[in-house]
Amino acid sequence: MGExxxxxxxxxxxxxxxRCGCDAxxxxxxxxxxxxxxxxxxxxxxxxxxxxxxxxxxEVASINMVYGAAASGKKxxxxxxxxxxxxMTEGISYIAGAELPCLIVNVQRGGPGLGTIQPSQAxxxxxxxxxxxxxxxxxxxxxxxxxxxxxxxxxxFDLAFKYRNPSMILTDGALGQMMEKVELADYTPRRxxxxxxDQCGSWATxxxxxxxxxxxxxxxxxxxxxxxxxxxxFQDKFKNIEANExxxxxxRCDDAELILVAFGTSSRICQKAIELARDKGIKVGLxxxxxxxxxPTAIIAELAPRVKGFxxxxxxxxxxxxxxxxxxxxxxCITPVExxxxxxxxxxxxNEVVDALESKFLNQ
Amino acid sequence: xxxxxxxxxxxLVYDKSPLQIDTIxxxxxxxxxxxxHKLVAEIIEELGIQEDTIGVSPVxxxxxxxxxxxxxxxxxxxGRAPAVATGIARTNPEKIVFTYQGDGDLASIGAGxxxxxxNRGENIVVIFINNAIYGMTGGQMAPTTLIGQPTSTSPNxxxxxxxxxxxKMTEIIATLPGTYYVTRQSVHTAATVRKCKKAIKKAFQNxxxxxxTSFVEVVSTCNSGWKMTPVGANTWMEENMFPEYVxxxxxxxxxxxxxxxx
Amino acid sequence: MAKVRGAVVVEKEGCKGCSLCVEACxxxxxxxxxxxxxxxxxxxxxxxxxxxxxxxxxxVVCPDTCITVYRVKF
Numbered sequence: 276m277g278e279x280x281x282x283x284x285x286x287x288x289x290x291x292x293x294r295c296g297c298d299a300x301x302x303x304x305x306x307x308x309x310x311x312x313x314x315x316x317x318x319x320x321x322x323x324x325x326x327x328x329x330x331x332x333x334e335v336a337s338i339n340m341v342y343g344a345a346a347s348g349k350k351x352x353x354x355x356x357x358x359x360x361x362x363m364t365e366g367i368s369y370i371a372g373a374e375l376p377c378l379i380v381n382v383q384r385g386g387p388g389l390g391t392i393q394p395s396q397a398x399x400x401x402x403x404x405x406x407x408x409x410x411x412x413x414x415x416x417x418x419x420x421x422x423x424x425x426x427x428x429x430x431x432f433d434l435a436f437k438y439r440n441p442s443m444i445l446t447d448g449a450l451g452q453m454m455e456k457v458e459l460a461d462y463t464p465r466r467x468x469x470x471x472x473d474q475c476g477s478w479a480t481x482x483x484x485x486x487x488x489x490x491x492x493x494x495x496x497x498x499x500x501x502x503x504x505x506x507x508x509f510q511d512k513f514k515n516i517e518a519n520e521x522x523x524x525x526x527r528c529d530d531a532e533l534i535l536v537a538f539g540t541s542s543r544i545c546q547k548a549i550e551l552a553r554d555k556g557i558k559v560g561l562x563x564x565x566x567x568x569x570x571p572t573a574i575i576a577e578l579a580p581r582v583k584g585f586x587x588x589x590x591x592x593x594x595x596x597x598x599x600x601x602x603x604x605x606x607x608c609i610t611p612v613e614x615x616x617x618x619x620x621x622x623x624x625x626n627e628v629v630d631a632l633e634s635k636f637l638n639q
Numbered sequence: 640x641x642x643x644x645x646x647x648x649x650x651l652v653y654d655k656s657p658l659q660i661d662t663i664x665x666x667x668x669x670x671x672x673x674x675x676h677k678l679v680a681e682i683i684e685e686l687g688i689q690e691d692t693i694g695v696s697p698v699x700x701x702x703x704x705x706x707x708x709x710x711x712x713x714x715x716x717x718g719r720a721p722a723v724a725t726g727i728a729r730t731n732p733e734k735i736v737f738t739y740q741g742d743g744d745l746a747s748i749g750a751g752x753x754x755x756x757x758n759r760g761e762n763i764v765v766i767f768i769n770n771a772i773y774g775m776t777g778g779q780m781a782p783t784t785l786i787g788q789p790t791s792t793s794p795n796x797x798x799x800x801x802x803x804x805x806x807k808m809t810e811i812i813a814t815l816p817g818t819y820y821v822t823r824q825s826v827h828t829a830a831t832v833r834k835c836k837k838a839i840k841k842a843f844q845n846x847x848x849x850x851x852t853s854f855v856e857v858v859s860t861c862n863s864g865w866k867m868t869p870v871g872a873n874t875w876m877e878e879n880m881f882p883e884y885v886x887x888x889x890x891x892x893x894x895x896x897x898x899x900x901x
Numbered sequence: 902m903a904k905v906r907g908a909v910v911v912e913k914e915g916c917k918g919c920s921l922c923v924e925a926c927x928x929x930x931x932x933x934x935x936x937x938x939x940x941x942x943x944x945x946x947x948x949x950x951x952x953x954x955x956x957x958x959x960x961v962v963c964p965d966t967c968i969t970v971y972r973v974k975f
Binding site: 640644645663664667826 | 906907908910914915917918919920921924925942950955956957958959960961962963964965966968969970971972973975
């Protein structure tokens with residue numbers, strides 16, 4: 276058993292980064308995630324593991340510092356909250372276009388605009404549909420506990436390097452600020468120069484030796500035919516990710532007649548709602564997508580023919596609900612798909628979820 | 640003496656650096672970029688740092704710098720080269736990192752990134768090509784465009800009331816304590832090319848010695864954008880650019896330790 | 902005093918005819934040819950080869966690195 280600690284979600288992101296052998300963190304303060312960089316600065320990992328931590332002048336600079344480090348094969352990350360992620364989307368598009376592995380953490384707050392500092396899940400579209408310009412996807416992980424905030428840092432890096440694609444941890448202010456028991460992983464040393472060349476030597480800017488051609492990290496291609504080929508290659512990669520990396524949790528779905536679909540903080544609320552609903556005799560289950568991209572389409576398609584409906588519970592006006600509908604459509608079913616959500620930084624209550632189930636599916 | 644008796648390997652005095660890739664550059668005839676690219680290739684070769692050097696190319700005409708010098712390159716988003724270089728240099732302190740940026744990239748959209756990278760004293764070389772115009776997009780006004788200078792977005796000449804003043808980035812950069820060496824050069828004559836080479840070489844040597852940011856502005860021509868001949872553009876540059884962008888060293892900590900607060 | 906002779910080789914296809922080398926030559930050795938290369942540029946050539954002193958100024962200012970310079974002392 277690893278070391279047990281009571282920690283905040285934001286703090287554990289920092290701790291997990293150090294422990295998984297992360298090479299660099301570049302960030303800019305923004306509520307409700309500033310504890311990530313604060314924890315790193317307090318821990319001074321440059322003295323222990325050699326990890327670089329730098330406060331950049333903006334989110335724009337942060338993501339471009341990540342680009343520079345990632346392009347030389349380093350394990351680099353940044354974290355921010357919704358308005359800051361919007362600023363980063365240019366850089367994220369470049370990172371995706373240049374096929375660089377890195378980790379971006381979005382501890383969401385309510386929007387649009389400056390919005391609020393309270394938790395939200397309204398950046399779902401931005402995260403899973405790409406966010407910036409061009410056809411790209413982010414491998415998007417949605418933790419629902421402080422333990423998963425810890426575990427997904429390593430997982431996100433592993434997937435990013437496996438596919439040479441940016442990963443995102445899409446979480447929210449509630450999970451960032453929440454304290455829970457967490458089992459910390461043992462320290463994995465940062466990769467040596469030789470290990471980085473082993474892993475990334477075919478593409479990274481590790482320095483042009485006489486034994487190889489120069490490496491150029493760029494997303495630019497002026498020849499339309501070649502640029503289309505690049506895009507086709509990206510699409511193949513995304514198909515591969517969709518085929519191999521879907522992760523979800525199914526809770527009490529076996530006998531369920533109604534299925535809640537919820538991720539992160541909402542999924543925790545839904546677990547309580549299931550208990551309340553079952554006390555009333557309503558057989559409810561939960562599909563909790565762990566990867567929002569790739570979305571767990573197959574399990575929803577599998578459930579669609581035998582359940583009475585799906586309720587997508589989100590802290591937004593209804594974004595993931597569109598992917599639930601697509602999954603049901605893929606099963607060629609007409610099972611009703613509804614949405615219930617709260618916005619502006621308000622968390623839905625379990626009772627509200629049960630009320631929504633009753634009003635949308637039972638009292639008609 | 641027959642010409643063929645002169646053209647012999649043992650008599651060779653000037654040739655292309657082997658680090659310069661054998662291809663025709665995409666630049667317009669007479670463009671200053673070609674000269675500066677050549678200097679960078681020569682310097683990397685002379686210092687023997689090909690394996691350790693990572694270049695960061697900008698958005699603008701020089702985006703394709705990576706096609707011409709045989710080292711590893713990263714291509715940065717518009718204006719972000721100093722941030723990208725920071726990411727490389729901080730995680731690879733043994734590497735020699737340089738950015739190559741134009742005036743639109745460095746002085747306009749990337750004004751924030753260059754100021755902060757220089758202020759942190761990032762151990763990088765910055766090569767700043769200032770030709771007072773946006774070349775790649777077709778000759779629009781830049782922050783460094785001179786007052787009265789016509790461009791496609793200031794067809795009647797830059798108007799101070801509308802567009803403000805030419806931005807002297809190098810003067811601003813020189814005030815930042817993080818910078819070690821700040822100089823302004825040009826490449827319009829053989830003598831200035833040789834002098835510019837010394838400056839860029841010194842900048843690379845500073846980074847090898849981990850002295851902090853070395854910043855080299857090269858006042859340049861864009862004869863296509865200026866709608867002049869290459870020779871005419873050089874003359875115009877001397878007469879109009881140099882009074883505003885005066886060549887010479889603005890700061891060299893090797894010679895003079897900075898005054899207090901600078 | 903030793904006499905110096907030089908020679909310039911212009912890589913014809915690489916030349917874009919900017920004439921910066923012509924301008925930089927102190928001996929008026931170079932000129933643009935009346936013919937064009939395959940890319941349509943009037944390329945630089947040694948019009949007065951006997952005047953060349955191999956100073957390399959032409960090569961140094963050439964943006965297209967298409968000039969090689971040779972020099973002998975005798």
